[in-house]
Amino acid sequence: MIFDTHMHTEFSSDSKMTIEQAILQAKALNVGIIITEHMDYQYPKPDMFVFDADDYLSRYARYRSSEVLLGIEIGMQSACLDENRRLVLNHSFDYVIGSIHVVDGIDIYYEDFYRGRSKYEVYESYFAAMAECLAAHDFVHSLGHIDYIARYARVEEPEISYLQFAASIDKVLKVAVERELAVEINTKREYSKAALASIIPIYQRFAELGGRLVTLGSDAHTASGIGNQFKQALTIADKCGLRPVYFKEGNPEYIKI
Template sequence: MICADFHVHTDFSGDSDTPMKDMIERAIDIGLTQICITDHMDHLYPEQYHMNFTFDVKEYFHQIEEMSEYYKDRIKIYKGIELGLVPKLAGWYQELVSKYSFDFVIGSSHIVDDLDPYYREYWEEKEEEEGYRGYFQTILDNMDAYDDFDTYGHIDYIVRYGPCKNQNYSYKKYADILDKILLAIIHKKKALEVNTSGYKYGLEQSHPHRDIIKRYKELGGKYITIGSDAHKPEHLAYDFRKISDILVSLGFEYYTIFEHRNPKLIKF
């Protein structure tokens, strides 16, 4: 069993109303021994969506410290953050990450050309393949601009929102640009996140797809972090048993957690 969930949101995130305590209690109930709270920090998220994806980092650290002390005999709680990357914010994020003692930093792509693919506006004037390739290109652009993160999150999350979702999607179709992403992750000595939320969304795949995880290993990738991307307690560790079986079948012996920004390998 995978006993650590390293992508979890609470009410510090603009799209979750779950108190941190509730997430931690649920983690204990289902047998997790480690949890990393990685709330959204999408600085300058496009104003047209009327959402706030920033949070009070000092208050977050205060709550984490309180929770860590209260639950110290039952679960290990790590300090994390999910950065919604865009190249123009590289300096702002570097200052933030340098200022606070996070254990773990997820770099993610949520915005393409000041649009969020979650909304139909992104798809109005483009075909699905163009939309997907535009998203993948942002990952490369973000890594060129900023790489002080530990894992790259849900690299094919775009398929949740495409017109046909993952019906016409495959590693093979986008292998040229996906290989560039995987090689950049490996070259920069970062981890690849395996995010199980795709199963929750009914896609019958993780993010990324199994074939992309397989290719990552073929190219020499070593570090895999695992997260549910839970925004509600019932989604913690979502389908972890399924993804554990997949990773072992692909030849991975370990998954990775981070403490004080340093990787630790945990045997399956």
Template structure:
């Protein structure tokens, strides 16, 4: 009864994957369902319009794909991954009100106009300084915009800090950011939001998901129980990547279920 609710297709500027190929991969891996969450990153300055989403085409094709490939044993949802920036909150609200998404991931990819995906983001700062900027802006974003269902890859910035600087220089020392993590996680809990467990980290050679198990334990100890699962796949082979590693660890922490959002309402799925 596992689902992958974070994946990208050719509707996203960084993927060439066919939706049908993603569906077939999920079925081969015996998932119970998937949700497409193609990118929208407005005002993406490094590569302008790379992550614009053609909503008219998206909602023309996805319902037909769902109709032709869904079954009682396999659910297909249509969602979005929104790249949050505080000044875009009203624009994002207008989009979520207009279109019938099943699921909205709120992610932070851009900090003060720059994506930590690119090494230039780190040129004038240490990894730890970059991380602090990132986590502070995550908190600012979730305070500015509330119409999302799960917070995507909370420590996204660490993927690329480790890529460019390696360990231990770019290790994310939990205690350095504990106070900010606490603010973020308490905000999610108080506002009924989920925290995404993103296994895409394994594509980058990381040994833990985003966020880390330490952050997930902290969330659980604060009373957080709402999580979502997604592999952030951009090609079929990565659908549900790392699930076999992550789920036993989530159960050790204490999690016994995860959320799948359908028509913006969470359904609890037991592990």
């Protein structure tokens, strides 16, 4: 069964999807799902993207099954490394995604992050933060949306050119290889020709460095987003020689298609 390993329901500040809606859609599509609510400690706006993890796990416990798993997406920042570690070690999540949303105290979703800076400068700082945080967060199972910045960057050409940032991207990928982490193929962005041309070399490089595993994640905030563009994501994995997995009780399970 294919698993969509990244989605947000009501415990995430920016989603109103109920777990029941997610399960109904997953059944209709015949996919397994992992709920991964946002936990971004020390987010620049107070009380955004934080929730009660005990309440989450206890309220959703009755939905948990071999096809409905409970995970979390943590926002990685050096400043909240210890908080993130405590959270993960003290809860029985099936799966933990480590993501970069905030760099130098600013959510890269916002224009402020780009104002008065060159693309080179902001992308370099993004990948540097990612490499540093991924190395330090030694309790995550996968790296979330490596191309997140290309969704929101206020620069002329937002796509990531692997060659332009090869040294910095390699640093990130080498941490993932050494720790045998999965790198997520996040399908929230529309796969334009330019987007595909930009991300495929990154996954190819991951495989070349010794990486083996990818997860497929829609990052859905509504039921209609679940499983978005998975055909394309499976083609990318196949093309790059990477194995799609999902995580159950912290262990990778191969997806059988």
